[in-house]
Amino acid sequence: MSDHALNTRQAPPAEFDRRAFFTKIGLGSLGIAAAGTIVFSYEYLSPNVLYEPSPIVNIGKPQDFALNSVTMDVNSAIYLVRADEGYFALSMVCTHLGCLTAWNQDLGIIKCPCHGSEFTRTGQKIEGPAPKPLPWLKTWVSDEGDLMVDRSTDIPPLQYLRI
């Protein structure tokens, strides 16, 4: 009696396995489709071509900059500084939240209008919430004798360009 009951109960599992198999196939393909959708969405939403200005800018002849001067170029967001040791370019973009800082000639420091960060003209932080110093940017002299700055490439501080 008990054996018979056991036999009838053993029959269904084969049926159930097939159903479970198809459930797994179905859920698996839905999962793959979902993952694909996420990848496609991400790819679609991140532009492959950007119509943004080139990071490399020509800022003029070295002799146009007076000794011990800080020149602000607001359009390209860089400071070109000519110190006794040589030339260097500093990013104007505050390392806190991306505002444009400004050179204060009277105090001889760089100040950010948004949240009050202050920097020396070599980019070192004096005060405020900025987490990092202003980065030094790669600077070189082109074949035509113009000063070039690559805004996308940072260099370690205090690497003056001597001409």
Added chain:
Amino acid sequence: MPTKADQIIEQVRASRVWRSVFRSGTGNSTLHRALAIQQNIFLHLFATKVRKRMVRFSATWYLGTLTLGTFLILVITGVLLMLYYHPSVPQAYADMKDLQFVVSSGLFLRNLHRWSAQLMVFLVFAHMFKVFYRGAYRTPREFNWVIGIVLLLITLLLSYTGYLLPWDQLAYWAITVGSNLSSAVPLIGSKIHFLLLGGNQVNANALLRFYVLHCVILPLAAILFIAIHFWRIRKDGGLYVQQSDPKAQAAAENEPAAKEAK
């Protein structure tokens, strides 16, 4: 004594066209009144019967309803503003100035949109403080509180995305600062920043993305969650009413869902 106007209204309500739209039929019975609510797509989210004490001013100060009011004003004025505004770098600022100085009633609509937006953010917070301090977020209304948090976030995102559209200095730097905040997210921060702006800086792509978010995606999300929010009020036993007597409070909290949920 029915007047002429009453007779005409009765005739219209009995007409075949009227009956095809409002199928609940005429009559003052409780059933007819319940059907009138139940069979209306806008009203069916609400309970067919409401206790008087729930709709008293002191129960809610009508803060939720007022928030919905500002949202409706924002949708209507926003759609009208869209007729003159181009989300492109050369035109956005000029269009905004045209709306202020050239378009008839443009200044009124723009200011109405702006002030309603400020008021909506204020009312959302006031509504949440009221719900919080009255304890209306407790069982069985926890989930509706969560929906409310989602609506708070949508409101703030609507406010934030709309801020860029005038394309003036204030807008530009606010979005520069705000989007740089997203870079602080661990690991994927810079990716989020890039996707949000559609580039590395606040530019044409960012303006267009914020425009689409502000005018299409976020309002649709808001409408969806507002609908769920209202429907849950009915499902959770109606608007919360605070009882002065603790015993009555306990009784009111035990009675809820079963009786009024439909």
